[in-house]
Every structure is written in structure tokens, then in C-alpha cells.
Amino acid sequence: MVGNTKVGSDTICALATPPGVGGLAVVRVSGPKAFEMCDLFFQGGVRIPHAEGHTIHYGWWIIENQRVDSATASIFRAPHSYTGEDVVEIGCHGGVFVVEQITTSLLSSGVRLAQPGEFTRRAFINGKLDLTQAEAVADLIHAESRVGAQTAARQLSGGFTARLANLRQGLLDVIGLLELELDFSEEDVEFVDRTTLLRTLSEIISDIDATAATAHSAEVLRAGFHVAVVGYPNVGKSSLFNALLQRDRAIVSDVPGTTRDYLSEVIFLDGYSIHLVDTAGLRSTEDQVELQGIALTTSLIEQSDLIMVVNDASLGRDHSVSLLMDLKGRFTDIPTVTIQNKIDLIPGYDANLDTDDIVCSAQTGKGLDGLRGYLLEAVRVSTSGVSDVLINARQAHLLRSAAESLRSARSGVEGGLTGDLLAVDIRSAIRLLGDIAGESWNPDVLESVFSRFCIGK
Numbered sequence: 123m124v125g126n127t128k129v130g131s132d133t134i135c136a137l138a139t140p141p142g143v144g145g146l147a148v149v150r151v152s153g154p155k156a157f158e159m160c161d162l163f164f165q166g167g168v169r170i171p172h173a174e175g176h177t178i179h180y181g182w183w184i185i186e187n188q189r190v191d192s193a194t195a196s197i198f199r200a201p202h203s204y205t206g207e208d209v210v211e212i213g214c215h216g217g218v219f220v221v222e223q224i225t226t227s228l229l230s231s232g233v234r235l236a237q238p239g240e241f242t243r244r245a246f247i248n249g250k251l252d253l254t255q256a257e258a259v260a261d262l263i264h265a266e267s268r269v270g271a272q273t274a275a276r277q278l279s280g281g282f283t284a285r286l287a288n289l290r291q292g293l294l295d296v297i298g299l300l301e302l303e304l305d306f307s308e309e310d311v312e313f314v315d316r317t318t319l320l321r322t323l324s325e326i327i328s329d330i331d332a333t334a335a336t337a338h339s340a341e342v343l344r345a346g347f348h349v350a351v352v353g354y355p356n357v358g359k360s361s362l363f364n365a366l367l368q369r370d371r372a373i374v375s376d377v378p379g380t381t382r383d384y385l386s387e388v389i390f391l392d393g394y395s396i397h398l399v400d401t402a403g404l405r406s407t408e409d410q411v412e413l414q415g416i417a418l419t420t421s422l423i424e425q426s427d428l429i430m431v432v433n434d435a436s437l438g439r440d441h442s443v444s445l446l447m448d449l450k451g452r453f454t455d456i457p458t459v460t461i462q463n464k465i466d467l468i469p470g471y472d473a474n475l476d477t478d479d480i481v482c483s484a485q486t487g488k489g490l491d492g493l494r495g496y497l498l499e500a501v502r503v504s505t506s507g508v509s510d511v512l513i514n515a516r517q518a519h520l521l522r523s524a525a526e527s528l529r530s531a532r533s534g535v536e537g538g539l540t541g542d543l544l545a546v547d548i549r550s551a552i553r554l555l556g557d558i559a560g561e562s563w564n565p566d567v568l569e570s571v572f573s574r575f576c577i578g579k
């Protein structure tokens with residue numbers, strides 16, 4: 123049981139392709155009556171209930187003797203389908219009207235409209251996917267970067283699941299030996315050499331810690347790398363924003379305080395998505411609208427992965443240093459970079475003096491390749507730890523708790539605790555690791571995992 127929905131008890135359907143006009147659309151039907159219900163409307167070479175699994179049939183969707191569309195029916199027999207149930211995927215011509223006719227005919231015959239993520243939820247409950255794989259499906263659909271999509275695909279294929287299983291097996295082996303000790307407790311033997319045990323625990327702890335630590339990198343791959351473009355008014359933030367976007371998105375003018383609301387746009391560099399946020403120039407002002415813009419800038423900076431401080435180099439290299447220092451002090455965890463802009467105004471500018479800064483002109487385009495290269499490198503560095511899984515908040519929390527239990531077990535070993543007491547902490551770590559893949563789950567967990575899905579998935 124999941125919530126009030128009894129899994130597999132009813133037959134569900136939904137458009138599995140994006141809504142709107144397109145060449146093709148697919149309506150997916152899953153559940154015990156999938157074949158029977160589709161057979162009411164589909165007329166092809168064979169009757170659907172008699173069709174073999176993994177076959178496709180051409181025919182017509184017919185409602186009350188009216189041909190609605192020529193269609194194909196792809197047959198998947200339980201358990202060999204995405205959901206593990208009987209599934210029919212009806213391929214028809216893409217278009218709002220046809221799809222609506224097909225779904226309405228099914229709904230009027232007792233098929234229910236699927237909730238968001240319900241197909242994948244059924245797949246999970248029927249053991250076709252574990253929870254990390256289900257999460258990978260959502261990540262794959264929403265992936266903003268090529269690397270993110272590739273990682274989600276690896277997660278979907280079960281790489282992470284296998285790694286978790288390995289960790290758990292290692293711990294289960296230890297538990298087995300510790301429990302043997304219990305049986306022989308009279309004789310005071312130690313089946314598990316304590317030095318080896320300490321080493322094993324430490325290895326597993328660092329493996330878990332390292333994986334949990336990739337949560338931020340995973341978020342960058344999932345949602346993009348966020349760069350806040352900040353600086354004093356009129357230094358050329360919006361000009362730089364436009365130059366990187368290669369179009370005139372933001373208003374540029376020589377009046378300080380031009381940008382008030384923020385603007386956010388995405389650029390792609392080598393398969394990574396980078397969200398650039400142009401912000402209101404920071405200065406002390408009495409203007410209420412501008413003040414609101416400045417307040418907004420602060421909250422935008424908090425959510426960014428890099429602060430790009432734009433300086434008007436024609437006013438001096440160090441013109442923005444106090445702003446930079448202020449930002450570094452307030453946002454200690456976020457890296458900063460200074461962009462020396464408007465160098466076209468300074469003939470003979472010696473770029474070699476700016477070892478850490480990027481030197482460019484938003485107006486002439488000079489130095490912009492260097493800036494793009496810098497951004498790309500920054501994304502690469504921030505995502506380098508990710509291999510086979512896009513750790514999300516749920517998984518990171520469970521991993522950290524598991525590592526905590528193992529740390530407590532490790533202190534126990536150091537303090538000379540007996541095997542049965544050590545086993546308690548190790549067992550709790552095993553359970554937490556199991557929860558990542560969804561071995562024991564409750565409706566709330568499933569609710570939050572599947573709420574990220576769209577209808578039809």
C-alpha cells in the first residue's frame with residue numbers, strides 16, 4: 123500500500139510524451155486491465171489480449187464506429203514491462219485532439235488517469251527499479267547538463283545500487299563474525315581482529331563521506347552552475363551579461379542604477395549549463411526600488427556557486443576591492459573572481475599584473491574567451507567528484523547518518539566494547555544504507571521522491 127492507492131489494483135493511463143502538437147504521441151496504459159481496455163477501442167491484425175509480449179501492432183483506434191486515428195499498440199506483458207504490470211503503449215499522431223479522444227475513451231471505460239510519477243512508482247514497488255534508480259529517472263528527465271544526464275544514466279543502470287550493496291555486504295560480513303563471537307563469549311575469543319575491524323570501518327566511513335560530499339556537485343549538474351554578476355553601478359555588469367549570452371538581453375546605459383530587478387539566463391559551455399544572474403549595482407542609495415534590487419542581490423548571491431565581481435578598470439584596478447572584501451567576508455563559502463572590465467579604455471593596460479583577475483572588455487569582446495574558459499574550469503572543478511550517482515538531499519542525509527553510526531562503532535572498538543554492542547551501530551548503518559535504495563520505505567518518502575515527476579512518467 124502506498125498512501126491510499128493500492129498498487130496494481132487499478133489500471134492507469136497518461137500521455138507519456140510532451141503535450142501539444144508533434145509528429146507522434148504515446149499514451150501509456152498500465153495495470154491488470156490494460157489489454158482488455160485497449161481491446162475495446164483498438165482494432166488491428168490481432169486482438170490485444172492475445173498478442174504476444176514485446177510485439178507492436180498496427181491498427182485503428184475506434185470510438186463508437188468512428189475512426190479516431192491510425193495507431194500502433196506496443197504490448198508488454200507483466201512482468202516484462204516498465205512498471206512490471208501489463209502495459210500497452212499506444213502510438214498515435216501527435217496532436218491535442220487525438221490524444222484527448224484516446225485518453226477520454228479509456229477513462230470512460232474505468233481506466234484512471236495516472237498521477238505524476240505513478241508509472242515509475244509502480245515500477246519501484248514491483249521491484250523493477252530501486253529508489254536511487256527511480257530518482258535517476260527524474261534526474262535524467264530534468265538534467266540540464268550533458269554530464270548530469272550521463273551520470274543519471276549510470277545511476278539508472280544500477281552502478282550506485284551495486285556500490286551500496288557492496289558496502290552493506292562488507293558490514294554484514296563483519297556483523298556475522300561479531301555474532302559468532304557472541305556464541306563463543308565464554309571462551310573470550312575474538313573472531314574479528316580489532317585492528318582489521320578499525321581499518322575496515324575507516325575505509326567504509328571515508329567512502330561514504332566522500333560520496334555524501336558530492337551532493338553539492340550533483341546539485342550543480344542537476345540544476346546548473348549559478349554565477350552572480352555583481353559590482354558597483356555602471357561597471358558593465360549588464361554589458362558583460364549580454365556579451366556572454368551573445369545577445370542584447372539586459373538594458374545597458376551610462377546611467378548608474380540601470381538594472382534594478384535581476385535577470386537570469388542560461389548559457390551552455392561544453393555541455394554544462396551555467397546560469398548567469400545580472401544584478402542591480404551595489405551602492406548606497408535612497409531610491410526605494412533600487413534598494414529592493416540591492417536586497418534581492420544579497421539573496422541571489424547566497425544561492426550562487428560563484429560571485430563574479432565586475433570592476434571598471436578605467437577607474438582603477440582596485441576600485442572594487444572594498445566591495446570584494448565585503449562580499450568575501452559575508453559569503454565565506456562562495457568563491458569569488460574579479461573581472462577587470464573596460465580595458466579598451468586603458469591603452470597599454472598591463473594584463474600581466476592581474477594574476478588572479480580576468481581582464482576583458484564587454485564592449486570589444488577582448489578577453490571574453492578567457493572568461494568563458496575560466497567559467498568552464500570552475501564548473502569542472504566544482505563537479506569533479508561526481509562519478510556514478512547524483513547524490514540528492516535525501517541520500518546525503520542517509521549517508522551522513524550511516525557514517526555517524528559507523529563512527530560510533532569505531533569509537534566503540536577503540537574503547538574495547540564487546541561485539542554485540544558494536545553490532546548495534548553497524549546494524550543501524552546497514553539499515554540506513556538500505557533505506558537509500560528504498561529497502562524499507564514509507565509513503566512519505568515515496569511521496570517526496572515521486573513528487574518531482576511529471577504525469578506520464
Ligand SMILES: Nc1nc2c(ncn2[C@@H]2O[C@H](COP(=O)(O)OP(=O)(O)OP(=O)(O)O)[C@@H](O)[C@H]2O)c(=O)[nH]1
Pocket residue numbers: 353354355356357358359360361362373374375376377378379380381382401402403404463464465466467482483484485486
Ligand atoms: N568602453 C567600454 N564601455 C563599457 C564596457 N562595458 C560597459 N560599458 C559601458 O558602461 C556603461 C554601463 O554599462 P552597463 O552594462 O549598463 O553597466 P551595469 O554595471 O550593468 O550598470 P547598472 O545596471 O546601472 O549597475 C554603458 O554605457 C556601457 O556601454 C566596456 O568594456 N568598455
Ligand SMILES: [Mg+2]
Pocket residue numbers: 359360361372373374380381400401403
Ligand atoms: Mg546593469
